[in-house]
Amino acid sequence: MYGLRARLRALFHGKSELDEELQFHLEQAVQAMREAGMDEAEARRKAMIEFGGVERTREETYRQWPGWILDNCMQDLRYALRGFRRSPVFAVTAIATLTLGIGATTAVLSVIDPILFRSLPYAHADQLVSVGLTAPIIPDEFMLGGSYYVWRDNQRPFTSFTSETGVDECDLTEHNPARLNCAHVEGNFLSVLGIVPSLGRNFLPEEDKPNGPKVALISYRLWRSRYASNPAVIDKLIDIDGTATRIVGVLPQGFEMPALEPADILLPQVLNEAEQRKADPGRVMYAYARLKPGITMEQAAQSLQPLFQYSLKLVPPAFQKEVHLRVRSVRDRQMQHVRLTAWILFGAVLAVFMIACANVAGLMLARAAARERELAVRSALGASRGQLVQQTMIEAALLSLIAAIAGWALAAILLHLFVAISPAAMPFLDKAHLDIRIAAATLILTACCAIGLGVLASLHRPRALSLMMRGSPFGAQALLRRMMMVAQIAISMVLLTASALLVRSFWNLQNQNLGLTPTGVVTASIELGQQGYNTGQKQMQFFLQAETALRRLPGVTAVGMSDTLPPAGGHHESILHVMAVQGKPSAGISEGTGGMVAWRWVTPDYFKVLSIPFVAGRNFTEAERTGTEHEMIVSQLLADLLFPGSDSVQKALGQQVRPSPNEPWYTIVGVVGNVRNSGLANADEPEYYRLSRSAPDDWRRSGVLILATSTPPHALVPWVRSEIARIDPVTPVEIEALSERVGKLADRPRFEAALLSFFALAGLGMALIGLYGLVAYIAERRTSEIGVRMALGADRGDVLRLIAWEGMRLVVLGGALGLAASLASAILLRHLLFQVGPYDPAVFIGVSVLLCLVAFAAILAPARKAMRVEPVVALRCE
Incomplete structure (x- = not known):
């Protein structure tokens, strides 16, 4: 040499x-x-x-090295471009594969960035925590007015402490009335969060006291949409629920409540502190605090134990075991339901990215093998190993750069698609966008991809010219391609298994028995304004008039009413322990709350419209709506709890039940089937129904009119809206088919299953393309061997089995590794599944069979091509 x-x-x-x-x-x-x-x-x-x-002398080289390196790189770049032009199939395939991997990863990063990584819009957000008690009656941590102020005055781990009492609907009753969301907060709420109004000022201490000045802060969105960003809005008087209220400030753009409730207006909560301190238990409040420097959440929880024990003494002894202290970050409170989904999507898209990179690395290794003659000659003529590696790295960088540009465009399209199909339960998804942070992450991905591809392709060392001329096989490169192929199959197996579990869970969710029939039903949800309907008499008159008007509509067969509607989960709740059955203390519950009991106000046709079957007894009658008797209908589940035994339904009829100590006794007149009343995925709660009589005390400002119709539900919508407008043209009404309302409850699991299935199919497709290419490469390299075998008597079936087994053993090995990884990781999905276990045998067997079938189909084409090789042609190649 x-x-x-x-x-x-x-x-x-x-x-x-x-x-x-x-x-x-x-x-x-x-x-x-x-x-x-x-x-x-x-x-x-x-x-x-x-x-x-x-x-060149060494001194001249050192003197000229910047320009020399640039010229050298530009020369290699031109060389790479000409090479791609002469091999367009390789270039297009590699760029398309990397584009899919980089584009999907970038789009998902933009979605999960605000959920997992981006700081919250508060000053020093890592110091903000949510503090309170947890109990079965309220899902999130809360405080009660009877002890909140004791905690605020005596706590030690926090620099500041504040509260809010929730967000309610309110009416802006000036010109052009509007229904808005008003949040009621303590006076120091914004200062504790570290938020300064973008215009105007914060609340003053005297404004957060009873009979104080009526003031409000409005959201930035409301300021722009309703007041055209006019600075003169400060000190303007507006009517909120009929009360003149002065605007004192505008919240900054991007402001959000710590619990992510939508808020258009902030109002002082104006609680009477002296009365709350004496109350038992007092107003439900949600508390937030800012940790002192150096204090962790665990230390804060330990420091609050004396105060927790004080509050625990105010809880009835039977409930104390079910009440706990919780201190967690505001981010954890916001993201508790979507954090797991975000991590799963992140892992899935990274797996797809790894498959894409492995696929392109395999293509580059195959191309390096095809260029072995060229590389060997260049090496023989004096090209150093570094020069050959540099050429490979530049080719990899060029492919990655082009794919990154195309991937950014694909990410914008995918992000738009994700937002379009996303459920409202995914916080921040509508705010996801491609920005400088995502661009930096894309550049890092591209750099990692280029380096990885270049390094893997550089592992192919060209043989000596004399060996290359003799055509000896190159085993190490083939082994590396096989290893990457096994990894791709294993990752695809994991993605397919996870997506199959979510798809089956979604199918179970969609096709479960709800206990009611949503088809052919239209709902009209109405929230009456506080100013015009401030008494029970006015509220009752509106709903009774609306019921009468809607009964006259063509195609309407029945009209029922309720203040809430299943299965969305909105209903009244009480504790089973406080219910009393005549002759039995505390409904037979000796310890604990016994769980929650749902209840609703309904009219007699409620059960007919929703097709809720009666198990025993009778329905309410129209005559009873004008009576004074107290009667109730219970679900079968509640009857089983109150009257245990095989004949619980019959024993329940005629029994006297008191829902709470301050209420009258009710007679059970009927038992109906169980209805999904806490959402699609949660367990049913026992339930009872009260009759909405023609008495002001039985009516509220909110209600739902439910219409059974023989006409298409969408055709009825304008007629319902018109009838409501005749009664009150300024009262907003939300009309939709009950089937659509139920379908929205499955939006989140549908989104999770669809997204993960997309990534799984994309990964599988790329893995199969790589498998096809690898088997075709193996068949081509073994052409001479095939010729010898056929010359010695092997038939075409033997050749087919030989080549097919080359691919199938990779599939079997990759599938086995993927199956083990799937079994290890499936437990992460258990909180996202419904009526299917994380180790469901049908899913694992089905995915394994599917993977083998489609992999065999990918292998069959190159194997059949090898089978048709003529022995004379094969030997001539040798």
């Missing part, structure tokens, strides 16, 4: 003549470079520069 290089250098300097052998090798080198896209003059010039035609 060194003798050949020295003789060529001597030739280039005119010191000797070429013999036939050198002439042959030189022409081979020039031909290889020309086949790679370089013209003859440039090929000879490059040989002179690399192998001695242009000599």
